[in-house]
Every structure is written in structure tokens, then in C-alpha cells.
Amino acid sequence: MIVEFGHFALILALAVAVAQSILPIVGFFRRDPALMAVAPKASLMQLLLVAIAFSALTYAYLVSDFSLVNVVENSHSEKPLIFKISGVWGNHEGSMLLWVLILALFGAAVAVFGGNLPQTLKANVLAVQGWISTAFLAFILTTSNPFHRLAEPAMEGNDLNPVLQDVGLAIHPPLLYLGYVGFSIAFAFAIAALIEGRIDAAWARWVRPWVLAAWIFLTAGIAMGSYWAYYELGWGGFWFWDPVENASLMPWLVGTALLHSAVVMEKREALKVWTILLAILAFSLSLLGTFLVRSGVLTSVHAFATDPTRGVFILAILCLFIGGGFAMFAVRAGTLRQGGLFAPLSREGALVLNNVFLTVAAGVVLFGTLVPLIVSAFGGAISVGAPYFNTVFGPLFGATLLVVPFGPLLAWKRGNLLGALERLWAVFAFAALIGLGIAWLNGATHLLAAVGLGGAVWVLVGAFAELWSRARFRQVGLAVGFRRLAGLPRSAFGTALAHAGLGVTLLGIVSTSAFQSEAILEMKPGDTATVGGYSVTFDGVRNGAGPNYTEQVVSMTVRQGGTVQFIVEPTRRFYTTRQMPTTEAGIRTHGLSQFYVTLGGEGRQTGSLVVRMWDKPLVTLIWLGALAMMAGGALSLTDRRLRVGAPKPARQVAPVIVAD
Amino acid sequence: MRLFSVLALLFALSGPAFAVDPSERLADPALEARARQISEELRCLVCQNQSIDASDAQLAKDLRVIVRERITAGDSDDQVRDFLVDRYGEFVLLRPRAHGVGLLLWVLPLALLLVAGGGLFIAFRRRTASPEAERLSPEEEAALKALSREDDGRANI
Incomplete structure (x- = not known):
């Protein structure tokens, strides 16, 4: 009954979404405030209905209702509670429902927090949100309905894929979707601006917090996914250039560009057309990401061709929104008035350069991801893998990172490059010293690593140059300097922190790639091996069992210079329902580095196991850097200027009468 | 995902x-x-x-x-x-060779950068070539001259 209730709520949500798509727009063209006022109410109602549907599905998972196809296929009565919940979105149908729930959440947030938006803009934005909702709700109800019942209920479920039974993966999709769908707000604002033919600094001020929030979530989602792949898939890598990963990286790159160009728009009213284009592009790539992952086109173009219902539906959504978005852009962008002028060498110019690099990088990833699909659709076969992306993306993104410290130091309109250089030379000297030191310590073999580490230090320390120069410690002394620092807007600290985070991540990537030590060997109880200055002793094997698996835990003692450092316990699991083996890496964090051990199959000698071990210096910095970026974003989000939002008409100040 | x-x-x-x-x-x-x-x-x-x-x-x-x-x-x-x-x-090959479609893959990043750079160059040229927004009308010029004369006068006092 509860399930049918949820199903019905979802159908109602579609009806409401249709109303939300049409009525406010009609109201806008007829100048009818009553029709426009439908928009916020409809979006709140939609959130309520989709939330009911989502709760109903979650309930079905919690009570293991095996009369639902979806629950049978992805759950098991003995699965731990948290994975019963995360199982709701650990499959195609449920994850699309989550997508729509988050979309409704954002729509409702605009309705609630957009109190100071002009009514026409609010109505149009929510109507565009309604279009997206309508498309996806229709998609779910016609091709991917999670509420289908079985004529004869099953006794037991098939269990969730063991690899997905992990806390990291429980929160990864929601974070990623918050990012993807968050860009729908930017898209809706962009289309609304095109409909109205009007865009100004206030528009940018309304859009920026949404873009920033979406960007923070997307960063979190990508970092989370990367760490999950690192510890769960057991290859010890953190980024594989898998099409699924690329699908999330592209919106992140364009979203980052959008974030920066929106700053220019807000502060200087320049780059209007470009900002609109980026907003459309960021959401288009989010949709493309959803399409790539959800249509099954990645697994096999041919499988996609044999059962194309879902894929073709998503492709149609894709064409409609991307094509429609760009068509509107082509027709209406000319009506937007160009804003402030600036010299090439200026803060605006630096941000344009950032935008160029980021969009070119996104273009490279896009092309590299799609080419194999296109070629295979025409009967050919080509692979574009990690070696290609590393070679091409590395220098491109590296160049972007090198100019990061300059941006905040240049003035608006007309900057002084020499002045910026003057303030950065100390940072440059420090970074160069680090690079040279590393080159000297390691000889010619690690030249690239030395350059990379020097670059990372440059980005990391250079990020704080703006704060340093604005505090003017050298001119005004320490006390006044700190007071000046405290007086700076939070967004300045946010910028510094996020930029420093880039440097931190780069530091982690370079040091792990260049200086990790690896050992692959067969070991049996009592054996000792060495890897990267550690000696590792295989103590023994212990059998155990979890709620839905049996396991073999290997215990290893890791020593350095004879003293015991820590115990590491790599594990092999066997999930009984799916008859599937997995390996759980044994990972110990020491300082900022990690010791990583995975188990393979049986060795040639009886009782021996194949063991693969790594010591990964500073590897945690990869994700700590992402945390710093997110913290920087969050700090900017709390900046008063963003919180207050768009300028309200200033209250009339009573004239002060000065007695003469 | x-x-x-x-x-x-x-x-x-x-x-x-x-x-x-x-x-x-x-x-x-x-x-x-x-x-x-x-x-x-x-x-x-x-x-x-x-x-x-x-x-x-x-x-x-x-x-x-x-x-x-x-x-x-x-x-x-x-x-x-x-x-x-x-x-x-x-x-x-995970690293495609530079012929056929593969060549396109290797040339693309540079081509994109060149196109973007060229586009930027043209955009800036066009802006500086048509500085209507910056040029002052004759009235504004006159007002400006008057103002600066005033300033000069004051400075001489």
C-alpha cells in the first residue's frame, strides 16, 4: 500500500511539474502576477511529492519488501541497515529518483530562499526547473520505474553488488548528484535571463552562491569517488581516467570556470555572454555525464543499440536541453548589453585566461571520452586511456595552476604584472629552491617530480600572497597587519584556501606518483619482506564472518629499523549470495602517507598468498587538498556579500539637518 | 556512478x-x-x-x-x-597513435588553445578598435576642460 502511495505521488509530481513548466511562463508573457505566483508553490508541492515517493521506496528497502523487482534485484534481508538505505540509490531506477529528489530540493530552495528575486526572474527560473523535472519524471515513469511489483513475490533478494556495500559509496552518489543537479540552477537562471533578455550584476550575485554550492558538492563527490576507488578497487590508484570519472570531471572543470567568470560579471559586469554560455555548458555536461553513465552506452555501444529505450530517452532529453539551450543562446545572446571594458593584463584578463584553460581542458576530456564511442558506432575500435589523458591533460592543467597565484594579485580593469611579480618573487624563489633541492637529492631520474613538487609549492604558498600583500605586514607592522587581515572579507580567505588546496592536491599526486615504493611477491606465514624502508612480516591468517560474507584476514606486522610501527590487515571476502570474492585493502596511515597492502590469489607454494604492497608518501594530501578546496568554497559562501544576496533597495536615510 | x-x-x-x-x-x-x-x-x-x-x-x-x-x-x-x-x-593501445582519428586526438588540445587564443585576440582588438564607450562626447570634453582649468587655478593660489 505504501509503495502504491509512493508510486501515485510520483505520478502526481509529474502533473505538478507540467503545471510548473507552463503556467509561470504564460504568466510572464501576460504580465499576470497570479500565474507567476504558481511557480514557488508548485516547486514546494513537487518537493513534497517526490520526497513521499522516495520515502516509500526507502521504506520498501528497509522492510525488505521482495514483491518489488527493484528491491529483489538489489537488496537482501540480512544486509546491514546502512546498505539497505544506500541500496535505494545503488541501482539505476533508485538513483534516477534520487536525481529528481535533489532537483526538487534545489527548486524548492530557490522558492524559499529567493525571497528577494524579482518576481519575473523567479517565475522563469522555476519554470525552467519544471521543464527539467518533467523530462526526468517522465523518463522514470516510462522507462525506469522503481515501483514495479512482481506477480509472485520472491523469498529472498539478490543482494547489492558487494563492491558497492561500502560507506564511501553510500554517500558518493548523493554528493555527486548535488553537484550535477546544482548546476541546473545556473542553467535555469541563464535561460531565464535569455527569456527576459536582461542580465546584470545582481543576476550574477544571485547565481554565484548556487554555483558555489554545487561546485563544493561536486568537488566532494569526485574526491569521495576517487578515495573510494583507491581503497575499494585495490589497485592503489586514485584516478583512472575512466569515462565514468571523466563524466564528473567535465562539469567540474566548466563549473570552476563558471564560478570565476561569475565573479567578473558580478564585480565588473563584463563577460556576460560568456557566463551565460558557461552556465548552459556546465549543466549540459552534467546531463551528458548522466547520459554516459545511465544509458549503458559506455559498457557497449552495441548493447545500447539492442535495448535502446532508456538510452534513446536520455539522448532525447540531452538534445532537447543542450540543443534548446544553445539555440536560445544563439537567438537571444545578442540582446545582452556588453559590460565593462578591461585591459588584457588585469584581474578580468587573468580570469579569462583561467576560463580558456579550463574549458579547453574540459574539451580535451570530452573529446577523449567520446571518440571511442563514436569510432565504435562506425564499426571501428580505438582506445583512449590514462596514458593519453596524462600526457595531454597534465601539461594543460599544470599551466593553469602556474598562473593561479597571479590572478588575485592583479587589479581590476588594468593590472600591473611587474607589481604582481615583485610580490611573488619570494614565493618563486622558495618554490625553485624546493624543486632544486629535490632534484639534487634524487639525481636526474626524478627531474619531472622535482618540477612538479616545486610547482605544487608555488601554487600552495602563492595562494596566500594576496592575503599577505593586503595585510601589508612589512609596511604597517605585525599588530596593525593582523588587524587589517581580520578586516578582509571572508571570500578573500576562501579564495586563498581553495587555491592552496590545489597546491596540496598537486603535492600529493606528484609525490605519490614519483616516490612510491612497490613490492609484489608471494608470502606465507612467517615470511618477511621489505618495501620502501619497512620490513613486513606475515604473521598469520584468521577466518571470520560478517553479516553477509565470510572473510580471510591476514595479519602483518610492519617494522622500521627493528621497532614495530603498526599492524596492517588486508582481507579477502566472499559474499555468499552473489558468490563473489572481493579484496579489502589493508591501509595504515602514518603521518600524511599511507601503507597499502592487497591480497591476490594463492601462490605456487602451498599456504602462500600473492601480496602487493605499497608505501605511498603524502598520498592523503590528494584528498586533503580537495577538502581544503571545499572549505575554501564554504568559507566564501558564508561571506556576508553572498549571504545578503542581491542588493535590496537601500532604505531611505532621513536627511540629517545640521544646525548652523 | x-x-x-x-x-x-x-x-x-x-x-x-x-x-x-x-x-x-x-x-x-x-x-x-x-x-x-x-x-x-x-x-x-x-x-x-x-x-x-x-x-x-x-x-x-x-x-x-x-x-x-x-x-x-x-x-x-x-x-x-x-x-x-x-x-x-x-x-x-591505451595511448592512441598519431594517425587517423588518433592524430585528431593529439592535435586537438593545441588547436583548441590556438582557436581560443585567436578568438581572444580578435575580441580584444575589436574592443580597442571601437572605443565609443570610452570616447567622450564634445560636451563632456568641454566640461572636463573646464574642470581641469578650475583645478589648475586652485593649485596656483
Whole structure:
């Protein structure tokens, strides 16, 4: 009954979404405030209905209702509670429902927090949100309905894929979707601006917090996914250039560009057309990401061709929104008035350069991801893998990172490059010293690593140059300097922190790639091996069992210079329902580095196991850097200027009468 | 989000084998290092976007052994790659070669940068060439002159 209730709520949500798509727009063209006022109410109602549907599905998972196809296929009565919940979105149908729930959440947030938006803009934005909702709700109800019942209920479920039974993966999709769908707000604002033919600094001020929030979530989602792949898939890598990963990286790159160009728009009213284009592009790539992952086109173009219902539906959504978005852009962008002028060498110019690099990088990833699909659709076969992306993306993104410290130091309109250089030379000297030191310590073999580490230090320390120069410690002394620092807007600290985070991540990537030590060997109880200055002793094997698996835990003692450092316990699991083996890496964090051990199959000698071990210096910095970026974003989000939002008409100040 | 790739990957698993088995390795560390480097850029053909170096599949193991056999037989890196391309086609290379569509892939980043750079250059040129927004009207010029004269006067006092 509860399930049918949820199903019905979802159908109602579609009806409401249709109303939300049409009525406010009609109201806008007829100048009818009553029709426009439908928009916020409809979006709140939609959130309520989709939330009911989502709760109903979650309930079905919690009570293991095996009369639902979806629950049978992805759950098991003995699965731990948290994975019963995360199982709701650990499959195609449920994850699309989550997508729509988050979309409704954002729509409702605009309705609630957009109190100071002009009514026409609010109505149009929510109507565009309604279009997206309508498309996806229709998609779910016609091709991917999670509420289908079985004529004869099953006794037991098939269990969730063991690899997905992990806390990291429980929160990864929601974070990623918050990012993807968050860009729908930017898209809706962009289309609304095109409909109205009007865009100004206030528009940018309304859009920026949404873009920033979406960007923070997307960063979190990508970092989370990367760490999950690192510890769960057991290859010890953190980024594989898998099409699924690329699908999330592209919106992140364009979203980052959008974030920066929106700053220019807000502060200087320049780059209007470009900002609109980026907003459309960021959401288009989010949709493309959803399409790539959800249509099954990645697994096999041919499988996609044999059962194309879902894929073709998503492709149609894709064409409609991307094509429609760009068509509107082509027709209406000319009506937007160009804003402030600036010299090439200026803060605006630096941000344009950032935008160029980021969009070119996104273009490279896009092309590299799609080419194999296109070629295979025409009967050919080509692979574009990690070696290609590393070679091409590395220098491109590296160049972007090198100019990061300059941006905040240049003035608006007309900057002084020499002045910026003057303030950065100390940072440059420090970074160069680090690079040279590393080159000297390691000889010619690690030249690239030395350059990379020097670059990372440059980005990391250079990020704080703006704060340093604005505090003017050298001119005004320490006390006044700190007071000046405290007086700076939070967004300045946010910028510094996020930029420093880039440097931190780069530091982690370079040091792990260049200086990790690896050992692959067969070991049996009592054996000792060495890897990267550690000696590792295989103590023994212990059998155990979890709620839905049996396991073999290997215990290893890791020593350095004879003293015991820590115990590491790599594990092999066997999930009984799916008859599937997995390996759980044994990972110990020491300082900022990690010791990583995975188990393979049986060795040639009886009782021996194949063991693969790594010591990964500073590897945690990869994700700590992402945390710093997110913290920087969050700090900017709390900046008063963003919180207050768009300028309200200033209250009339009573004239002060000065007695003469 | 990784659901599909993970699924495909798991289907490709053939028992609990393991990437780079110690038994496959060559005794000569220099040759083994070369083999590893080549393997990292060869695709495990039955897997989803995995190199034969990282894959657990039986085919990946076979390819790893072939690579090591060719290296021991005295092949150069390129000869090993050619050998595999002859057998399995360009699909086996994770780093596409620079001809045909592959050439497009390698030229694209530079082309995109050039187009973007050219576009920017033209945009800036056009803006500076038509500075209507910056040029003052005759009235404004006159007002400005009057103002600066006033200032001069004051400065002289």
C-alpha cells in the first residue's frame, strides 16, 4: 500500500511539474502576477511529492519488501541497515529518483530562499526547473520505474553488488548528484535571463552562491569517488581516467570556470555572454555525464543499440536541453548589453585566461571520452586511456595552476604584472629552491617530480600572497597587519584556501606518483619482506564472518629499523549470495602517507598468498587538498556579500539637518 | 556512478587471479621495468578501460606473458607494440597513435588553445578598435576642460 502511495505521488509530481513548466511562463508573457505566483508553490508541492515517493521506496528497502523487482534485484534481508538505505540509490531506477529528489530540493530552495528575486526572474527560473523535472519524471515513469511489483513475490533478494556495500559509496552518489543537479540552477537562471533578455550584476550575485554550492558538492563527490576507488578497487590508484570519472570531471572543470567568470560579471559586469554560455555548458555536461553513465552506452555501444529505450530517452532529453539551450543562446545572446571594458593584463584578463584553460581542458576530456564511442558506432575500435589523458591533460592543467597565484594579485580593469611579480618573487624563489633541492637529492631520474613538487609549492604558498600583500605586514607592522587581515572579507580567505588546496592536491599526486615504493611477491606465514624502508612480516591468517560474507584476514606486522610501527590487515571476502570474492585493502596511515597492502590469489607454494604492497608518501594530501578546496568554497559562501544576496533597495536615510 | 564500470569489470574477472603475478616477472630488473611500462599502456581487451598491468583477467595475464616473451626475445618496445597491434588492432593501445582519428586526438588540445587564443585576440582588438564607450562626447570634453582649468587655478593660489 505504501509503495502504491509512493508510486501515485510520483505520478502526481509529474502533473505538478507540467503545471510548473507552463503556467509561470504564460504568466510572464501576460504580465499576470497570479500565474507567476504558481511557480514557488508548485516547486514546494513537487518537493513534497517526490520526497513521499522516495520515502516509500526507502521504506520498501528497509522492510525488505521482495514483491518489488527493484528491491529483489538489489537488496537482501540480512544486509546491514546502512546498505539497505544506500541500496535505494545503488541501482539505476533508485538513483534516477534520487536525481529528481535533489532537483526538487534545489527548486524548492530557490522558492524559499529567493525571497528577494524579482518576481519575473523567479517565475522563469522555476519554470525552467519544471521543464527539467518533467523530462526526468517522465523518463522514470516510462522507462525506469522503481515501483514495479512482481506477480509472485520472491523469498529472498539478490543482494547489492558487494563492491558497492561500502560507506564511501553510500554517500558518493548523493554528493555527486548535488553537484550535477546544482548546476541546473545556473542553467535555469541563464535561460531565464535569455527569456527576459536582461542580465546584470545582481543576476550574477544571485547565481554565484548556487554555483558555489554545487561546485563544493561536486568537488566532494569526485574526491569521495576517487578515495573510494583507491581503497575499494585495490589497485592503489586514485584516478583512472575512466569515462565514468571523466563524466564528473567535465562539469567540474566548466563549473570552476563558471564560478570565476561569475565573479567578473558580478564585480565588473563584463563577460556576460560568456557566463551565460558557461552556465548552459556546465549543466549540459552534467546531463551528458548522466547520459554516459545511465544509458549503458559506455559498457557497449552495441548493447545500447539492442535495448535502446532508456538510452534513446536520455539522448532525447540531452538534445532537447543542450540543443534548446544553445539555440536560445544563439537567438537571444545578442540582446545582452556588453559590460565593462578591461585591459588584457588585469584581474578580468587573468580570469579569462583561467576560463580558456579550463574549458579547453574540459574539451580535451570530452573529446577523449567520446571518440571511442563514436569510432565504435562506425564499426571501428580505438582506445583512449590514462596514458593519453596524462600526457595531454597534465601539461594543460599544470599551466593553469602556474598562473593561479597571479590572478588575485592583479587589479581590476588594468593590472600591473611587474607589481604582481615583485610580490611573488619570494614565493618563486622558495618554490625553485624546493624543486632544486629535490632534484639534487634524487639525481636526474626524478627531474619531472622535482618540477612538479616545486610547482605544487608555488601554487600552495602563492595562494596566500594576496592575503599577505593586503595585510601589508612589512609596511604597517605585525599588530596593525593582523588587524587589517581580520578586516578582509571572508571570500578573500576562501579564495586563498581553495587555491592552496590545489597546491596540496598537486603535492600529493606528484609525490605519490614519483616516490612510491612497490613490492609484489608471494608470502606465507612467517615470511618477511621489505618495501620502501619497512620490513613486513606475515604473521598469520584468521577466518571470520560478517553479516553477509565470510572473510580471510591476514595479519602483518610492519617494522622500521627493528621497532614495530603498526599492524596492517588486508582481507579477502566472499559474499555468499552473489558468490563473489572481493579484496579489502589493508591501509595504515602514518603521518600524511599511507601503507597499502592487497591480497591476490594463492601462490605456487602451498599456504602462500600473492601480496602487493605499497608505501605511498603524502598520498592523503590528494584528498586533503580537495577538502581544503571545499572549505575554501564554504568559507566564501558564508561571506556576508553572498549571504545578503542581491542588493535590496537601500532604505531611505532621513536627511540629517545640521544646525548652523 | 561507477556502478556500470564496476559491474563490467567484475564480469571480466575470471576467478581470484591477480594483476602482475610474481611468477610472471622477469629476472632482469631492467627488462621487467620495460615490461611494466609497456603493460601500463596496453588495454586489457575484455575489461572496461583497464591496462593489462592492473587487470585480473586471464587475457590480461596472457598478454603480460606475451609482452615479456617478446622482450626476452630481444624486441624493442615499439616492436612489442607492433606485434600486439598486428594481432589485436589499434584497440589494444591505451595511448592512441598519431594517425587517423588518433592524430585528431593529439592535435586537438593545441588547436583548441590556438582557436581560443585567436578568438581572444580578435575580441580584444575589436574592443580597442571601437572605443565609443570610452570616447567622450564634445560636451563632456568641454566640461572636463573646464574642470581641469578650475583645478589648475586652485593649485596656483
